[in-house]
Structure formats: C-alpha cells, structure tokens
Amino acid sequence: MSSTISAESAAMPAGEHHAHHDNRWWITKYVFSTDHKVIGIQFLLTTFLMLIIGGAMALAIRWQLAFPWAQIPWISEALFAQHGGQITPEFYTVLFTMHGTVMIFLVIIPILAGAFGNFLIPLMIGADDMAFPKLNMLSYWFMWPAIFCFGLSFLYEGGPSAGWTSYPLLAALYDSAPGSGFAQTLWLWGITFTGVSSMMGSINYMTTIINMRAPGMTFFRMPLTIWSMFITAALQAFALPVLTAAGLMLLADRELGTCFFVPAGIVVNNAAPTVGGGQTLLWQHLFWFYSHPAVYIMLLPAMGMVSDMLATMCRKPVFGYRPMVYSMSAIAGLGFIVWGHHMFISGMNPALGMTFMVATIMIALPSAVKVFNWIGTIWGGRIEFNTVTLNSIAFVSMFIVGGLSGIFMAAVPVDIYIHDTYFIVAHFHYILFGSTLFGVFGAIQYWYPKMFGKMMSERLGKIHFVLTFIGMNGTFFPMHMLGIAGMPRRYANPYLHEYLEHLLPLNQFMTYAAILMAAAQLIFFVNFFGSLMFGKKAGRNPWNANTLEWQAPSPPPHGNFDAPPLVYRGPYEYSNPAHPQADYWPQSEPPESAS
Amino acid sequence: MTTHTDSPTETTPPAGKMGLPVPNSKLAMWLFLGTEVMFFTGLIGSFIVLRFGSPGWPTDPAVTHVNILAGGINTFVLICSSYLVVLAHSKIAKAKIGQGQLALLGALLLGFVFLGIKSYEYKGKFEHGIIPGQIPETNQQAMLKVVDDLQDRSDAWLNQLVPGEEPIPEKQKMLQQKISEAEGEPPAELVAWTEFDRARTVIRDKVAAESVKLGLTAGHHGEDDHGSEEHAAGDSKASSVDAALDQYGVQGALNFLEGKEEFAPAVAGLHITAPIKYGNLFASLYFFLTGIHAIHVIVGLFLFLTVLVWGPFLKASSATYVENVGLYWHFVDLVWIFLFPLIYIV
Amino acid sequence: MKRLWWLLFFLIWPVLALVISALSPSWNWAFPGSGRADSPLGMEIDHLFYLILIIITIVFIGTQIGLMYVLWTASKRDPNKPAWYSHGNQRLEILWTVIPGAVLLFIAFYQMRVWANFRMESAFPEAARTNIVAEVNARQFEWRIRYPAPGKKLERDPQIDDMFGVNVIHVPAGTPVTIQLKTQDVQHSFFLPTLRIKQDAVPGLIIPVWFECSEPGEYPLVCAELCGWGHYKMAGKVVAHPPEEYSLFMEQLHADQMDDGFEGE
Ligand code: HEA
Ligand code: HEA
Numbered sequence A: 001m002s003s004t005i006s007a008e009s010a011a012m013p014a015g016e017h018h019a020h021h022d023n024r025w026w027i028t029k030y031v032f033s034t035d036h037k038v039i040g041i042q043f044l045l046t047t048f049l050m051l052i053i054g055g056a057m058a059l060a061i062r063w064q065l066a067f068p069w070a071q072i073p074w075i076s077e078a079l080f081a082q083h084g085g086q087i088t089p090e091f092y093t094v095l096f097t098m099h100g101t102v103m104i105f106l107v108i109i110p111i112l113a114g115a116f117g118n119f120l121i122p123l124m125i126g127a128d129d130m131a132f133p134k135l136n137m138l139s140y141w142f143m144w145p146a147i148f149c150f151g152l153s154f155l156y157e158g159g160p161s162a163g164w165t166s167y168p169l170l171a172a173l174y175d176s177a178p179g180s181g182f183a184q185t186l187w188l189w190g191i192t193f194t195g196v197s198s199m200m201g202s203i204n205y206m207t208t209i210i211n212m213r214a215p216g217m218t219f220f221r222m223p224l225t226i227w228s229m230f231i232t233a234a235l236q237a238f239a240l241p242v243l244t245a246a247g248l249m250l251l252a253d254r255e256l257g258t259c260f261f262v263p264a265g266i267v268v269n270n271a272a273p274t275v276g277g278g279q280t281l282l283w284q285h286l287f288w289f290y291s292h293p294a295v296y297i298m299l300l301p302a303m304g305m306v307s308d309m310l311a312t313m314c315r316k317p318v319f320g321y322r323p324m325v326y327s328m329s330a331i332a333g334l335g336f337i338v339w340g341h342h343m344f345i346s347g348m349n350p351a352l353g354m355t356f357m358v359a360t361i362m363i364a365l366p367s368a369v370k371v372f373n374w375i376g377t378i379w380g381g382r383i384e385f386n387t388v389t390l391n392s393i394a395f396v397s398m399f400i401v402g403g404l405s406g407i408f409m410a411a412v413p414v415d416i417y418i419h420d421t422y423f424i425v426a427h428f429h430y431i432l433f434g435s436t437l438f439g440v441f442g443a444i445q446y447w448y449p450k451m452f453g454k455m456m457s458e459r460l461g462k463i464h465f466v467l468t469f470i471g472m473n474g475t476f477f478p479m480h481m482l483g484i485a486g487m488p489r490r491y492a493n494p495y496l497h498e499y500l501e502h503l504l505p506l507n508q509f510m511t512y513a514a515i516l517m518a519a520a521q522l523i524f525f526v527n528f529f530g531s532l533m534f535g536k537k538a539g540r541n542p543w544n545a546n547t548l549e550w551q552a553p554s555p556p557p558h559g560n561f562d563a564p565p566l567v568y569r570g571p572y573e574y575s576n577p578a579h580p581q582a583d584y585w586p587q588s589e590p591p592e593s594a595s
Numbered sequence B: 001m002t003t004h005t006d007s008p009t010e011t012t013p014p015a016g017k018m019g020l021p022v023p024n025s026k027l028a029m030w031l032f033l034g035t036e037v038m039f040f041t042g043l044i045g046s047f048i049v050l051r052f053g054s055p056g057w058p059t060d061p062a063v064t065h066v067n068i069l070a071g072g073i074n075t076f077v078l079i080c081s082s083y084l085v086v087l088a089h090s091k092i093a094k095a096k097i098g099q100g101q102l103a104l105l106g107a108l109l110l111g112f113v114f115l116g117i118k119s120y121e122y123k124g125k126f127e128h129g130i131i132p133g134q135i136p137e138t139n140q141q142a143m144l145k146v147v148d149d150l151q152d153r154s155d156a157w158l159n160q161l162v163p164g165e166e167p168i169p170e171k172q173k174m175l176q177q178k179i180s181e182a183e184g185e186p187p188a189e190l191v192a193w194t195e196f197d198r199a200r201t202v203i204r205d206k207v208a209a210e211s212v213k214l215g216l217t218a219g220h221h222g223e224d225d226h227g228s229e230e231h232a233a234g235d236s237k238a239s240s241v242d243a244a245l246d247q248y249g250v251q252g253a254l255n256f257l258e259g260k261e262e263f264a265p266a267v268a269g270l271h272i273t274a275p276i277k278y279g280n281l282f283a284s285l286y287f288f289l290t291g292i293h294a295i296h297v298i299v300g301l302f303l304f305l306t307v308l309v310w311g312p313f314l315k316a317s318s319a320t321y322v323e324n325v326g327l328y329w330h331f332v333d334l335v336w337i338f339l340f341p342l343i344y345i346v
Numbered sequence C: 001m002k003r004l005w006w007l008l009f010f011l012i013w014p015v016l017a018l019v020i021s022a023l024s025p026s027w028n029w030a031f032p033g034s035g036r037a038d039s040p041l042g043m044e045i046d047h048l049f050y051l052i053l054i055i056i057t058i059v060f061i062g063t064q065i066g067l068m069y070v071l072w073t074a075s076k077r078d079p080n081k082p083a084w085y086s087h088g089n090q091r092l093e094i095l096w097t098v099i100p101g102a103v104l105l106f107i108a109f110y111q112m113r114v115w116a117n118f119r120m121e122s123a124f125p126e127a128a129r130t131n132i133v134a135e136v137n138a139r140q141f142e143w144r145i146r147y148p149a150p151g152k153k154l155e156r157d158p159q160i161d162d163m164f165g166v167n168v169i170h171v172p173a174g175t176p177v178t179i180q181l182k183t184q185d186v187q188h189s190f191f192l193p194t195l196r197i198k199q200d201a202v203p204g205l206i207i208p209v210w211f212e213c214s215e216p217g218e219y220p221l222v223c224a225e226l227c228g229w230g231h232y233k234m235a236g237k238v239v240a241h242p243p244e245e246y247s248l249f250m251e252q253l254h255a256d257q258m259d260d261g262f263e264g265e
C-alpha cells in the first residue's frame, strides 16, 4: 500500500496534541477513567486475559478428548493431584461450561461491544465522548463482579456444570449434580452482572449514536461499523432483559423455593420429590430468546468493522451500502423470531418447529446479501495483502462455512440427527472463532495505530494469521465429520461407545491443531505488546481512510478532536473521480468550493 | 434528513445539531424503559405460559388470600401518585420549587402507602402458610406437614426438659430414666411429654398409613372436604387422640391436644396449612412478580428522595431530571396496572 | 509475486476442504455404521442431508470462486490506477436476494413432510400409533424400560404384571414402534445414531417417539442432552428381533420375570 503519512498529520507537529493540557490524576486517567478510549482499552485488555483463560480451558478439553483420562504433562500434577492427575468427568463438565461462558460472556461480547464499541463510537461519529461517561465507566466496572462470580463459581467445590446454557433441572436443583450446588448460583449472579453491564453500555451507545453525531453525520453517512454497533446495542437492550428475568427466576428457584422451572414429583438423586408445577422448557424459551439474538451480537460488530476495513483496503466504496444496512437490520429483526431452532427436538409443539425452521432458514437471506456485497466490495478494488486484509478475507470465508453449516441445522429433520453433536460445535466455532475473532484480529491491527499511536508489526501479524488460520481449520473442520459420525457434544469420553471408537485418531489430530492455534496466539500477544515499545510511529491517518477517527491525533487526547468535525459526505468516498487529488476523501474535508 | 445524502455528489453543508430534539438523559430514560418493558414482558410472558400451562389454578380468594380490595386501593394509590409527579414536574419547570416539592412529597408518601398495603398483604399470606415451596398441595401433604410440625414441637419441649447438647434419642432415654428414677410420683411435666410424644407417633403412623382424613373445618377447604359437615371437629370431647383422630381427622386430633391443659402450650399456634392445589406455582408467581414490582417502587421512592433532599436549593433546571424520574414512575405505575388484573382477577 | 502466494493460500484451503469431505466416507468419518441409515425415516433424513449438502457445496464453490476471482483481479490492479468507483448495483442486489431466497424457501418447505412424519402425531404411520411397546424412563445415568405384559396395552402407571429392563430395549424389526419417553430427574435425550432418531426427555412430559428398525440387530442408544457428570456413559441399545421371534421373546421375558424361583407342584 502506498501508505505515505497523510499530508495533514505530517503538518501537525507532535506537540500540538497537548494543546489542552490534561493533568488528571493517573488513577482517574487510567483506572477509573471516564474517557471512552481508556475504557475501550480496559475492555480490550480484560478480554485478552479472559481469552487466555478460556483458551486454556479449551486446551484442557481438547486434551481429554485426545488422550482420555491421561495426565496432562506438568499441569496435572499441580492442579489435579487429588484425582490422580486426571481430569474427572465432573471437572470436564465444569471445563466446557466455563469455557463457553468465559468465551461468550467475557471475551466475544465485551471485546466487540465493550472494547471496539467504546473506542470507536464517539470517534467515528465525531463526538468528544459518550453521552454518559460515568455510566460508561460503571459498565466496565460491572464486568468485575461478573468475573469475580464466574471465577469463584469455577473454583467453588463442584463448579458450575450445567453447560453455558444452564438448562434446568440440572441447573435448578441442588441435588442434581455435584456442581449444581452453590457454584451454579454464583454462575447465575455472574450472568446477571454481565447483563447489567451490557445494559448500561447499550443504552449509552444508542443515546450517543442517536444524539451526539457531528453536524452533517446523517444516519446514512454513518460508517457501517457504527450501524452495526447501533443495531447490536438495540439487540442487547431489548433481548438481554429477558435473560435477566429468566436468570432471576432460576435464582429464585434455587434459593427461594419457587418453582418456575421445576415440575412436581421429580426425584433427583434419591432426594424427596419436588413440589411445584413449573415448566422446564420455559427456561429454554427465555434463554434462547436472548441467546439467539446474542449470537448476532457476537457477529454484527465484526461484520461492520470488516466492511470498513475492506473498503479502506480495497480503496473502494462499500458495495451496496444501504443493502448492507438493511440486511443488518433484517438479521437483527429476524433474530428475535428464530430462537426455537435451538429447541427443535426439545419436545416443544412440533408445529412451532416448522415456523421456526422457515424463519431460521430465511435469516440466511440477509446474511447472503452481506456476503455478496463484501465480495462486491473487493470486486474492482485495488487490494494489498496486508494483515488487515488477510484477516478480513478470512472473516468472510469462514463466515460462509459457519453460516452454511447453519442451514443443515435449521432444517428440522436433519437437526433431529445432528442436534447436540459436534456438528453444532463446528458450526459455532467457525462463526465465533473463524469469523468473529478473525474480524477482531483484523480490527486490532487496523485501529491499533489510533489506539496507541504505533503500528503493529506486519510480519508478526502475517505469521500469526497463517498459523491461526491453519490451526483453526485443522481444529474445527473435522468437527463436522465427528458430528456426522454421531459424536454427541459434552462427552468426557466418547470412545466408551463402540461406534465412536475409531474417531480417536481424528480427535488427536484436532488437538494438535488446537495446540498450534494456541501457540499462534502467543505471537499475537507478542506483537500487540511488543509494538507498544517497538512499533513504528503512526501518523493520524496511516491507512488513508475516510472516517472521522482518522482525523484525530493518534492516540486522540481526552476530548478527541482538535476542533469539532463537520461532515460533508459519506464514509466510503474512495477513488472518487470527482476528487482526483487522492484516492480517498475524508468525511470531514470541506468541499473545494467551500475552502 | 434521511434523503439520499449518501449520494456522493451531493455534499449538503453540515446542519446544526444532529439527532432528536430531546435531552440525552430523556432519550436514555426512554431507552431504559424499553429494556424494562422487555424485562416485564419476560416475566409476564412466563406468568401467562405457566398459568395457562398449568392443569388448574387456585382462583378462589378464600383459598389464595388474594385481597382484591387491597390491590384495588393500591392501584388507585399509584395512579394518584403518578398524577402528583406530573404536577411536581410542571411546578418545578415553572420554578415553583416549593409547590413542586410538596407534590413530590405527596407522591413519596403515597408510594409508602403502597408498600404498606403490599406488606400487609404479604403478611396475610405468610400467616396462612402461603410461601412458595412450602404449600401442601394435597391433604396428605398437609397432614405430613402437621406431623413434621408436631415433631418439631415435641423436640423443642424435650430440649426444654432435658437441656444439653445430646442428640434427641439420647435425651429420650435420659427422660425415661428420670421417670423411672423418680419413684411413685414422677414429675407431671415429664409424663406429659411422654404422652404427647405418644400422641404424636399415633398421628404420624396413621398419616403414614393414609388411614385418616384431614378434617379441616369450614372456611379452610381441603381438596375434597368442602367444609360443610365437620364443624364438630371443634370440640375436644373425644376420649383419646386415637378416637379424635378416627372421628374428626388430624384437625380433630390437634383440637384434642389443644384442649388438654398439659399439652396446650406445646401445640399453641399450631395449625394445619390448608392444602392448595397448584398453590406453589401460584405463590411463586405472585410473590415474584409483585416483589420485583415492589423493588421498582422502592427504587422510584429513592429517586424521589434524590430530588427532595435538595430542599429549597432545587433549581428549575432540574425539571428534566424530575421529568425523567416521573417517566420512570409512570412506568412503574403502568406495570402495576398490568399486574393487578393479571394476578388478582384473572 | 507475494500476492500469488496469498491467492494460493486462499485457494488451497477450500480445495482441501472439498477433497477431505469427499474422501471422509472412505475413512469412516461419516454416518456411523454402514453409512446407510438403518430405518426408513433415517433414509429420508439422509436424503435431506445430502440434498442440502449438494446445494451447500454448490454455494460454497460458487462463493469461493467469486472470492478468488475478485481477489485475483483486485490484487493485480495497477497501483497507480484508481479502483472502480461504484456504490453498488441495484439489479445485482435484487438478483442475489431473490435467487438465494427461492433456494432457501425450497429447502424450508421440502423439509416439512419428514418432520411432520416424525413428530406430529397426526402424521405418524398407522402402525406407530398402535405398536406402543414400552415406556423408557431416563435417569442419571441409565435408561429404565417398562414393557406391558404380552397381549396387554401399556398403561400410564406401572402395572403388577409389567416387565422391566435396564438399558436394553427389545423391539420387533420391520415395523414402526412407539415408546413413551420420560425422565425421572433431569433432562436427557434419547439418541439412536444409526436410526437417526433423537428426542429430548423432558421432566414433567411424556413424549411418544416412534422408530423403525429395518433389520433385526442391535443399535446403539446414547444420551444427547447434558444430564450431569455421567452424561457420556449413559449407553444402552435397542435390540430388534425378527417379528415372529419377538412375541416369543416377550413371552419368555414375562415368564422369567414372573418366575419366583419356587419349583413346587
Ligand atoms: C455468531 C454466532 C452465530 C451465528 C452468526 C449463527 C448463525 C446461524 N445459526 Fe447458529 N449457533 C451459534 C452461533 C451462531 N449461529 C451457537 C453458539 C450455537 C450453539 C449454541 C449451543 O447449543 O451451545 C448455534 C446453534 C445453532 C442452531 C441449533 C442447533 C442445535 O442445537 O440443534 C441452529 C439451528 O437452526 C443454528 C442455525 C444458524 C443459522 C441458520 C444461522 C444463519 O444466520 C447463518 C446465515 C449465513 C449463511 C447461510 C452463509 C452466507 C450465505 C450465503 C453464502 C448465501 C447463499 C446460501 C444459501 C442459498 C444456502 N445455529
Ligand atoms: C467465542 C467463543 C469461543 C471460542 C473463541 C472458542 C475457542 C475454542 N474452543 Fe470452544 N466453545 C464455545 C465457544 C468458544 N470456543 C462454546 C460456547 C462452547 C459450548 C460450551 C457448552 O457446551 O456449554 C464451546 C465448546 C467447545 C468444545 C466442545 C466441548 C464439549 O462439548 O465437550 C470444544 C472441543 O474441542 C471446544 C474447543 C475450542 C478450542 C480448541 C478453541 C480454541 O480456538 C481456543 C484457542 C485460543 C487460545 C488457546 C487462547 C490463547 C492461548 C494462549 C495465549 C496460550 C496460552 C495458553 C496456555 C498456556 C494454555 N470448545
């Protein structure tokens, strides 16, 4: 890429950033900061920590599946000495429960909405901060009680062991499992805290986007990243309260003797029969009413960011900007009426199964529009294969795979067979890891100069990309085959069953691939933290991009812009023949006639 | 504003402020209320699913002790307070701080009245044993509960007679020993306990054998006796527990024990919790929904206080804040208007 | 030159994925057992699976080719020439909304019949409605089976002459049979991989599940819904007897079970 440092930033002497002197106490500046950028970076670093923890759990899962009941070198002796150094089946259930929980509630959702949402929204709409900076800070600090509760529940005797979906009665009755004791209660508190945190964040984001846009930034001049954040925030705000309600009901069932999810006459572990008259399926309905929209919460922001990155990297306007916006809205809207596809064989009314199937299959349509538009964006562009581009392409490519496997599951009769097999596990890792995380890696590389004023290393970035890509496909592609071979998920030792025995070598291969993938993440962290020290200094606009954040200094000071920006055009005016001076045309650059 | 401004050739000059003509805080409050709507949609949806998914439902106020009058008064109270909040806002906006605060104080007091009536209702239910997870749903469960209660009473009495840390069976032996040691005239208390405990075992065994009826008196309906016949259970003329039990059921036996002077303290206040079919689910929903609503009321009252503490220093510029608080309060009011018919009347 | 490497990189993996997928049946990384479903309904499910697989493969190849093509052209563009300035194309948008839409609708409606057949009681095969062979009661971590005495109907509540078994379900082959599925404690799921049957057992509900074993033989039964630490070991099997042997077998079972071991007379 011809990335000459843009004329503007070259003309701006470095010292000038400190025009308005900022002498806040370091605690208010970096710890209890109300600055959206600091909060965003706090979210980012926290989720890195959580990614390592969740990833370590994933590796333990993989170890058990490759070498059932074998000791893990070095680690076993330290951790599970009392069980002969083995992962017990009880601990295995805790492992995947916490792996799913950590990855979803403490990695993907906070990294997208929390880290990038916070960092980018005010910058990209030309505001000096969020509408409610203090609320914003609170929403970060409410993560910690959640992390604390989850952590405690993991360490608590037994641990939570009902899966990240926490279906009752396993999750409702104290007697149903060793881990359904107090640990499960703590887990539910954790969920409630993440809910409060997300709720505060999402209201803040929506208010900010609706009311704080820079003059001229009409809705249809907003970058797709902002659109995606807006739609995500709406999904959070209106789906999450239902989960909070359900979580509180389950807590009451556990601790206060109510019986919303507990039918009468259930005998668990020889305990006295339950009294009550509740319905277990109600939990599933409430849980998925949130958690299906939640999977789009875990994808849409990445979609938005990838659209922006692809446009910049191809020097080309996004293909079909409005269809992109409409399809994101359609995904969000339809997302509210498809939750039943997680419950096809749960015993709910079969007629509902049909309606949910049609809705679910139709949700592929807006996704298709987006995929085609991304391809259209690259079409006729002028691309260079840098780390950002590579990760963005991987995002599109992996999303196609993960999305297409969703079609099998959306078809109810096929889902009879593949429900709760590794086919599902393949599906969601392809989307969650394959697409969202690649999008995130790309986005970090792309916005890093804005966050820290330094460039990340291209060389390390590419090595990381290649290894992650290989490791990821090696780990998750074979899961499709495991699923079709009938291997159920959440099995501590599938090889107990004759018809699954022959899958052991394949599982071992996957584990090696997973170890490769994990090792690759070390490169990423080296790159991230190393570049803080050794990175090349970045100007204001290293990518020659149009959106507003690139007009602010890198990193932007408290208050963001030198002067409140004015917006004259859409965000994707790349290679516009009407503007032959450069192949980009920043949103805030006044038209010639005006200047 | 949403015309084709994304068209590249058209570079409209930036307008002034973007967005909606409402203050951020008010917009945020509306959005927050949106999330609250979804929260209560979840709860009320669950109510509907559980209520109509249940094969039956206790609707008779005599059984559920739902107090429609109290609920109705509370509805009225909340509506009045909502009005006062509107009044407070308009006064404060017109810089009539004193009048505004007075109105808000009224709303606050009405809020407390609401909570007072609510706790009165809760108390009434607790007194009748309407507590989620503890309501017997059949006569048999009600009788088992009495058996458990009697056991507790008996143990408590024994602990009184024989203080110490020993386990109950140990104490029983110690007590027998005391009786046999006290030649001729064993202490009456000790004998009384022995008899009481024997009565208890009789009741327990007969209940376990399912060979007795509940015998609940009028006003308290069991699942099958409709409270007409067995007024007679009130007397204690039966000659023994066994006879009382056979004739008048468990209630009769209780009455018998109560009638005996020496047992009266031990069984004081002990009564049968009337069985309510589907009562646990009912109570779960009742307490959870109204409880969550009450928490919202408390939050609202707290918000009122944040305005009132300013006293005369309140500025007319706080009108937006008061308006937001008012929005919240109207919402709380509105939720009640949904909950009241749903829980009390349907 | 570097760009060729990257293009190759993005070309290789879809090719590899297709090749491996095509080869996987020969390595037994496909449907369990013989690879063919052992029940007529299972065959239909497989048919639907393969139908979707074909559509999806076409879409996959198509999108990957499209992606490769645009990457190829975009990466070899002269760095001094501007990119194609285009905000999109309405006609294309409509095209790529309508065509996938039609394909998706086709997929959706094509599934309905098999689903109804499996779960809607009105669309059950006639025999499934009459052949209610057993009640399967799941618990942590085993399957408890209750058969009615030969010649009797399965009642809701246990009868004095019922027969009981654990983890092994005996059924006649070649005819649809129904079990009443329930659970005594938490949720479980009744999964017969080779028959492609799966149904959750839900606390508080009794769910009829029908299946048909085409051939006599033994079919694995596993649990597919997390039910606690022992979820993975909740194994059982369905034993399908030839129809004529089945009733004899059940008579024998009944005789054995009623036998008190007292050899008087
Ligand atoms: C970000 C996360 C994410 C996303 C985006 C999706 C997207 C989709 N998901 Fe997925 N899903 C999960 C995360 C996600 N899912 C998770 C975590 C679970 C498991 C939860 C658990 O049980 O633990 C799950 C489970 C799950 C199930 C339940 C399976 C079961 O338990 O039995 C189903 C069933 O229908 C499903 C379907 C779909 C569909 C149809 C889409 C669609 O949105 C996909 C649409 C995209 C495409 C189809 C690709 C692009 C389109 C084209 C290239 C056009 C042409 C295509 C055609 C003509 C076919 N998902
Ligand atoms: C965003 C979501 C996300 C992400 C990123 C991942 C990432 C991974 N997941 Fe996970 N997974 C889920 C969400 C996610 N998962 C969910 C929701 C479930 C369902 C849970 C349930 O059933 O309830 C699940 C379940 C699940 C299972 C199924 C368990 C079972 O059903 O029995 C498996 C099995 O292989 C698995 C594997 C992996 C692996 C190998 C990774 C790898 O990609 C991880 C790689 C990353 C790292 C390893 C981190 C970085 C590592 C380092 C920096 C090195 C340092 C580490 C050490 C020193 C150890 N996951």
Ligand code: CUA
Binding pocket: C138, C139, C141, C187, C188, C189, C223, C224, C225, C226, C227, C228, C230, C231, C232, C234
């Ligand atoms: Cu039973 Cu899993």
Ligand SMILES: [Cu+2]
Binding pocket: A291, A292, A295, A338, A339, A341, A342
């Ligand atoms: Cu879903």
